[in-house]
Amino acid sequence: MFKRIGFKLILVVGVTAVIIIAIFSFYNVRSHSNALLAEVERHANQLGETVKHSTRYDMLLNQRDRVHTIINTIGEQPGIQNVRVLNKVGEIIYSSHEKDIGKMVDKKAESCYACHTANEPLERLQIKERTRIFKPYSDSARVLGIITPIYNEPSCWEADCHAHEQSQTVLGVLDVTISLSDVDEQIRQGEIDTVIFAFSAVAVFSLLLWFVVKKWVDRPVKDLLNATHEVGTGNLNYSIKEKSDDEFGLLAKSFNNMTQKLSEARIQLFQSDKMASLGRLAAGVAHEINNPLTGVLTYSSFLLKKTQDNPDVNEDLKVIVRETKRSREIVKSLLDFARQSIPKKNQVNINEVIEKAITVVENQLTINHVQLKKNFGVDLPQVTLDSNQMQQVFINLLVNASDAIEKKEGLINISTSLIKLSPYGITHIKKATCPKRHDLMDNEIKIDGMPSIKLKVSSNPADVPGGKAGGTAEYTGFINLDPVYGRNHHVIPSSLEKLDINSKDLKVVCPVCEISLIDSAKKCPDCSAPVYSLEVPSQGNIEGCLSKNCDWQKWDAIDAGGQKDYLEIKISDTGCGIPRENLSKIFEPFYSTKGQKGTGLGLSVIWGIIDNHNGTIKVDSELNKGTTFTIHLPAG
Amino acid sequence: MLSETKSRLSADKAGSAGKKDWDILVVDDEQVVIDAVVKICSSENFTVDSAIDAKEALQKFAKNNYKLIVCDIMMPGIDGFGFLDELHKRKISSQVIMTTGYSTVENAVKSLYAGAIDFIPKPFTSDELINSVVRGMKYLEIQNLLRTYNREGSEIIYVPCPSKYFRLGYSSWVAEENSGSVLIGATDLFIKTIESISDLELFKVDDETIQGNSCAFIKDKDERMHPLLSPVSGRIIEVNEELKKNKSLIEKDPYFEGWFYRLIPSDSEYELKNLINCSSDRL
Numbered sequence: 001m002f003k004r005i006g007f008k009l010i011l012v013v014g015v016t017a018v019i020i021i022a023i024f025s026f027y028n029v030r031s032h033s034n035a036l037l038a039e040v041e042r043h044a045n046q047l048g049e050t051v052k053h054s055t056r057y058d059m060l061l062n063q064r065d066r067v068h069t070i071i072n073t074i075g076e077q078p079g080i081q082n083v084r085v086l087n088k089v090g091e092i093i094y095s096s097h098e099k100d101i102g103k104m105v106d107k108k109a110e111s112c113y114a115c116h117t118a119n120e121p122l123e124r125l126q127i128k129e130r131t132r133i134f135k136p137y138s139d140s141a142r143v144l145g146i147i148t149p150i151y152n153e154p155s156c157w158e159a160d161c162h163a164h165e166q167s168q169t170v171l172g173v174l175d176v177t178i179s180l181s182d183v184d185e186q187i188r189q190g191e192i193d194t195v196i197f198a199f200s201a202v203a204v205f206s207l208l209l210w211f212v213v214k215k216w217v218d219r220p221v222k223d224l225l226n227a228t229h230e231v232g233t234g235n236l237n238y239s240i241k242e243k244s245d246d247e248f249g250l251l252a253k254s255f256n257n258m259t260q261k262l263s264e265a266r267i268q269l270f271q272s273d274k275m276a277s278l279g280r281l282a283a284g285v286a287h288e289i290n291n292p293l294t295g296v297l298t299y300s301s302f303l304l305k306k307t308q309d310n311p312d313v314n315e316d317l318k319v320i321v322r323e324t325k326r327s328r329e330i331v332k333s334l335l336d337f338a339r340q341s342i343p344k345k346n347q348v349n350i351n352e353v354i355e356k357a358i359t360v361v362e363n364q365l366t367i368n369h370v371q372l373k374k375n376f377g378v379d380l381p382q383v384t385l386d387s388n389q390m391q392q393v394f395i396n397l398l399v400n401a402s403d404a405i406e407k408k409e410g411l412i413n414i415s416t417s418l419i420k421l422s423p424y425g426i427t428h429i430k431k432a433t434c435p436k437r438h439d440l441m442d443n444e445i446k447i448d449g450m451p452s453i454k455l456k457v458s459s460n461p462a463d464v465p466g467g468k469a470g471g472t473a474e475y476t477g478f479i480n481l482d483p484v485y486g487r488n489h490h491v492i493p494s495s496l497e498k499l500d501i502n503s504k505d506l507k508v509v510c511p512v513c514e515i516s517l518i519d520s521a522k523k524c525p526d527c528s529a530p531v532y533s534l535e536v537p538s539q540g541n542i543e544g545c546l547s548k549n550c551d552w553q554k555w556d557a558i559d560a561g562g563q564k565d566y567l568e569i570k571i572s573d574t575g576c577g578i579p580r581e582n583l584s585k586i587f588e589p590f591y592s593t594k595g596q597k598g599t600g601l602g603l604s605v606i607w608g609i610i611d612n613h614n615g616t617i618k619v620d621s622e623l624n625k626g627t628t629f630t631i632h633l634p635a636g
Numbered sequence: 637m638l639s640e641t642k643s644r645l646s647a648d649k650a651g652s653a654g655k656k657d658w659d660i661l662v663v664d665d666e667q668v669v670i671d672a673v674v675k676i677c678s679s680e681n682f683t684v685d686s687a688i689d690a691k692e693a694l695q696k697f698a699k700n701n702y703k704l705i706v707c708d709i710m711m712p713g714i715d716g717f718g719f720l721d722e723l724h725k726r727k728i729s730s731q732v733i734m735t736t737g738y739s740t741v742e743n744a745v746k747s748l749y750a751g752a753i754d755f756i757p758k759p760f761t762s763d764e765l766i767n768s769v770v771r772g773m774k775y776l777e778i779q780n781l782l783r784t785y786n787r788e789g790s791e792i793i794y795v796p797c798p799s800k801y802f803r804l805g806y807s808s809w810v811a812e813e814n815s816g817s818v819l820i821g822a823t824d825l826f827i828k829t830i831e832s833i834s835d836l837e838l839f840k841v842d843d844e845t846i847q848g849n850s851c852a853f854i855k856d857k858d859e860r861m862h863p864l865l866s867p868v869s870g871r872i873i874e875v876n877e878e879l880k881k882n883k884s885l886i887e888k889d890p891y892f893e894g895w896f897y898r899l900i901p902s903d904s905e906y907e908l909k910n911l912i913n914c915s916s917d918r919l
Contacts, residue, residue, distance in 0.1 A: 283738065287710060290737030291666040293759035298672035301761035302679070321761065328759050346843070384842070 006210075006218040014206045021201055025194040033187040040144055040183050041131050047074070048148035048176045051083060062161040064094075072096050081143055081179045085150070087172040133180065141181035148174040220248035227255060236263035239494075260493055264445075282334040289331055297324045323360075329388040334605075347382045350390075350416055350567055350633070357394035358414075361402065365412070370402050375415035381635050383567055389609045396606055397571045397629055404575025404627060413572045418635060420563035427485040427558050429453065429542065432534040434510035434517060440534060445480045447489050452480035453534065456511040459499055475499045478511065485542065485558060488551035501529050501546045508532050508546065519543060526552045565635040572628035578621040586619065660769065661702040661730070662686040663693040663719065665711045669735075669758075673706055676762045677769060690714035694722055702730045704772045706765075707752075709736035709743055720750045731776060733768050735760065744848035744865070745910040748805030755805075755848070755865070767860045774829040775806070795824040797914035798891050804848070804867040804911055809891065813898075817873060820845075821895040822854070822864050822886060832857040833883050838896065843872050845899060847907050852896055854886075864896070868907045874898035 051074055058066040067085075075083040075096020084095035090105045130147045150171045157166040164171055223240050230238035236259050240252040304317040358372065365372055401412045432440045432453045442454035458476040475498070480491040500506070508517045508530075519533040524545035533543045540557035578586060587607040610617045615633040659682040662673040670686045677684045685700060687693035689711055696702075705723075709716035716734055723730065734747040737758040744755040753775055754768045781793050803809045807826040811819045827833070835855035845851040850863030876895050879885055886894040901907070 287737040290758040291669060294666070294735075294737070295668035295672055295759075297759040298669075298676060298762050298765065301763060302672070302676050305762065306679075324759065325761075346840070 004218070005221065006213040009213050009217065010206060010209050013209055014202065017205050018202050021198045025198045029187070029191050029194050032190050036183050036186060037133075037144070037180075040178060040180065041127065041146065044131070044144055044146040044176055044178050045127055045148070047080070047178075048146050048174050050074075051176065052148050052150060052174050055085075060155055060159050062159065062163065067094055072098075079179055079182065081177045082175070083177075084175050085172055086175060088168070088170065093172070141179055142184055143177050144180050145175060145177040148176070150174060216244070216246070216248070220244070220252065224248075224251065224255065227252075227259075231259050231262070236260075236266060256495065260495065264493075286331050286335050290328075293324060293327055293331070297321065297328070300324060326388065326391075330392055333386075333389050333392065333609075346387060347384055348387045348390075349382055350380060350385075350569065351376045353385075353387050353390050354394050354414065354416065354569070356387075357391045357398060360391075360395050361398045364399065365402055368402050368405065369409045370405050371409070371411045373411060373413045375413065377415075377417040380416060380418055380567065381565070383633055383635050385613050385633065386609075390613070393606045393609050393631075394569075394571070396603070400603075401571060401573035401575060401627070404573050404577070406576070410574040412574075413570070415568075415570045417568050419566055419568045419632075421566045421632060422563050423485060423555075423558045427555070429483040429485055429536060432483075432536055432542065434513060434515050435535060436510065436513050436515055437535070437537075438510050438512035440510065441483075442480055445491055447480065447482050447484075447491060452483055452491060454511055455479050455481065455517060455532065456507075456509045456514070457496060457499065458507045458509070459503055459505055481544070485555055486551065486553050488548075490548060492548050506530065506546075518546075524550060524552050526550050567631075567633045567635045569631040569633070570628060571631075572626060574626045577623040577625055577627055578619070579623060580621075583619060583621060587617075656700045658683045658685045658700055658702045659704065659773075660684045661693060661696065661700075661705045662707075663688075663690060663705060663711070664708040664735070665689060666708070669708070672762075673765065676765055680766055680769070682769065690716075690719040690722070693719065694726070697726070697728055703776055704769060705730050705732045706769070707732050707734055709734055709747065710738055716747060716752075717750055720747070720752060724751065731772055733772055741846055741848040741869075745804065745907075748807075748848075748865075749910050749912065753806060763861065764863075767862055770860065771826075771829040771862065774831070775825070778825065778828055794828045795891070797823050799915040801891070801914040802867065802908055802911035803914055804865055807865050808851075808867045809914070810867040810908075810911065811891075816900070817898050818868060818870070818901050819895045820851070820867055820897050820899065822852075822890055824890045826864070827854075827886055827890055830854055830856045830860075830862050833886060834859070836879065836883055836886075837861075838875055838880065839872055841872055841875055845870055845872065845897070847910070867911055868899070868901045870899040870901040872897045872899045 051071065055067045055070050058064075058070070071083050071085070071094050074080065080096075082096055082100075084092050084097075084100065086105055087093050092100050092103050092105060095101050127146075130149075132145050133142055134145065135142055150173065152164060152166070152168045152171050154166075156164045156171060157168075220243075227238055227240045239256045239259065242249055242252045242256070300317055300320040304314065304321055307313045307317060354374075354376070358374075362372075398412065398414075405412070430441075434440060440453050440455065441451045443451045445452050445454070455478065456476070457479050475496055477493050477496045479493070479496060482489040506518070509515060510517060517532045517534060519531045522531040522533075522543065523529070524531055524547065527545060527547050527550045529545050529547035529550060531543050532546055533541050536542055536555070536557070540555070542553065542555040544553040545551070587603050607617060610631060610633075613633055615631060617629060617631045619627060619629050621627040660673075660677050662670050662677075662684060663686070664670050664673070665688060667688075670688070674684045674686060685696065685702065687696055690707075691713055693705070693707075707716050707719055711719075714722065716736070720732060723732070732752040733754040733756060734743075734752040735756045735758050736743050736747075744757070747755050753772055756764055756768050778793060785793060797803050797809050798811075801809045801811045803823055806823055809821055809823050813819060833854055834857050837853040837855070839845065839851055845866040845868070847867065847869045848865055851866035852864040854862045854864060856862065875897055876885075879894060879896065888894065
């Protein structure tokens with residue numbers, strides 16, 4: 001706890017506050033008590049002068065009784081402890097305490113000390129020097145005494161009594177003592193008040209500081225700490241709520257950005273790692289399986305030669321040899337898949353390839369009581385493809401269909417036809433630029449292996465009423481568009497998911513020159529969202545909808561090229577179907593629903609093969625109704 | 637390579653007294669492959685011996701002579717390439733046919749570059765094996781003829797590959813053209829190991845060839861199919877139509893009129909490094 005930054009901050013600021021307040025309070029109390037004492041002093045002095053002047057006349061007339069009466073009356077006033085008059089030799093001649101009269105006061109006593117410090121009576125003294133504060137007894141309250149010298153005047157030595165001679169300067173001293181108990185009480189009260197104020201100020205200050213530190217420092221730091229811990233333990237999907245727009249807010253933002261990048265990089269790394277381990281696996285499998293296959297192929301081909309006069313055995317052996325040879329090609333294409341090698345293409349009729357695939361799986365279909373309905377198009381053109389790989393595709397799809405039906409009686413429908421397709425969803429956008437001819441292709445983020453199109457997107461709340469003026473944009477980031485015309489596999493970072501594409505301040509710009517790419521004159525005909533427009537060098541402009549849920553795109557130059565011939569192969573089953581959430585995953589390597597039975601390689605290999613043939617494969621599925629795979633292959 | 641073979645043969649002759657002569661030695665770490673090769677080759681009346689690894693095979697040379705060795709590349713201990721080196725060091729003249737389950741292009745090309753006369757990817761059929769062995773035997777025959785060859789009078793045994801050509805093992809050649817395309821064909825020695833061509837199976841225009849993989853099949857009078865391994869990878873832009881009409885062109889002029897394909901190589905610079913420069917053959 002003592003190591004926490006909040007605690008340290010509070011400690012430093014708190015100690016500073018305590019010191020400042022303590023010094024302030026000390027001086028405050030001191031000046032307060034000084035002012036009070038000065039006031040009492042002034043008051044006592046005035047009293048002394050009053051007594052002196054009011055007894056003067058009676059003194060001149062030497063009417064001692066009257067002087068006594070005045071002094072007694074004044075001495076009875078509350079707060080006034082004693083009023084006495086001392087003569088030159090220190091004898092008390094008047095006193096409000098009668099029993100003191102006639103007593104001698106030592107020259108070193110409190111009342112005399114000021115004048116007689118040097119054993120010489122001083123004639124003129126400042127008020128400060130005439131004042132003294134003392135305690136008569138150790139346990140009594142403080143007392144302030146002030147002496148007022150009574151100077152010799154002509155009227156004194158000319159008076160009838162002739163008590164004083166002209167040579168004398170000071171005739172005696174009037175000594176007034178005032179109890180300071182009230183003042184001391186006031187000072188003490190003031191001290192207490194100040195201390196209470198000081199403590200409560202420090203307490204309130206610390207509390208406020210604690211709260212502020214907690215809210216603006218402690219909590220964001222704790223959030224960040226939690227987040228780094230989460231990320232450290234591998235949860236890269238963790239993001240911090242970006243609550244404030246101070247440095248911690250920026251830190252959180254950049255932290256989220258970092259984890260997102262990290263997570264993307266990890267996915268890519270994971271993907272390439274998968275492919276690499278698949279390659280190693282394939283190579284290992286190839287070596288291990290080729291030796292036993294050598295045994296099968298050599299013996300069977302040897303037997304085939306030796307049994308040419310036995311047609312029954314010979315026919316069966318032919319199947320063994322043929323299928324072993326196919327296994328050899330499969331293993332080879334596994335290696336090829338790992339090495340992404342080019343297919344061995346030749347001109348074939350797709351129907352024949354499918355027929356060959358059917359003969360391989362026919363037996364399994366019969367066992368599973370699956371009916372197979374063929375609906376082959378006639379007069380289909382010959383297409384250039386690797387018949388071995390393609391046969392593998394159909395075998396895989398048929399086996400999958402049969403597995404989906406399980407042992408309930410079901411139907412597999414397989415059809416081929418020649419169709420015309422618009423280039424929509426097929427054409428690969430290889431280059432796109434902004435109107436200033438800056439290249440928008442991004443080789444770092446690839447979509448299905450092809451460089452994507454990178455656009456900068458921002459939504460600036462500075463333009464929104466109520467938004468912060470001159471504040472940083474709330475949403476700024478890059479989106480990567482799918483480079484396949486008409487297909488929507490765009491990569492949109494999660495920080496931009498909440499972006500309101502219909503807001504007026506939305507900006508979609510070239511990452512290089514920031515020129516706007518939005519065609520403000522147009523709206524998406526499907527969802528009326530804003531439309532971007534990119535240039536494709538020498539192939540006109542391509543327009544598309546900015547909404548991530550819409551895949552409207554328009555590319556006049558390509559659309560004008562007209563429709564092209566494609567072979568469409570549909571394989572549909574009446575099986576269990578694929579849940580919607582799994583549809584996007586089924587072409588990924590090692591995705592399998594067959595558990596121990598499957599390797600999860602089938603559909604990813606199929607995807608690779610179809611892709612190598614410049615074709616496309618898509619899947620439609622309805623749970624418990626069935627699944628349809630549609631393959632499009634370019635014809636001619 | 638020819639001069640090298642000559643020296644091997646002479647060394648062999650000198651030390652061959654009292655040794656048993658075999659046709660073939662199979663070296664493979666898989667017993668089933670050994671059994672299959674022994675069975676198939678025996679049925680064609682070849683004498684076959686076997687060894688389970690390269691070490692045992694090398695020991696066998698103390699007591700025996702072998703014409704051909706059918707050797708696996710991937711073996712525990714000394715592998716196929718190490719075995720080739722060992723043979724070369726010990727001046728053993730037997731010719732080697734490489735096989736491997738890990739049949740990558742690199743392995744095929746590397747073994748041919750290292751001095752093997754042929755490469756059969758596993759799994760192979762009995763025919764593929766026999767055809768390779770028959771060609772190997774014929775190859776040895778031709779090498780023996782070379783030893784007794786006297787420059788006067790005798791008819792030419794085979795025409796070596798022209799200079800500036802490159803060859804893959806002894807089977808196919810490639811010649812660069814000015815336009816960036818290359819011509820590929822079969823060497824005379826390879827044709828001579830196939831007796832009387834009866835048929836030819838060629839690829840089509842736009843087909844891809846891969847270095848070390850077969851790019852054509854030549855059928856001999858015994859209906860044996862002999863694959864021609866492509867010396868480079870690339871896309872075929874022209875097939876020699878004359879060759880289809882007149883198959884004897886391969887035999888008459890294998891290096892010029894008897895070319896097979898004109899193709900655009902995909903990475904000739906890299907692949908040429910794996911080929912033998914024919915200019916060195918004439919030394």
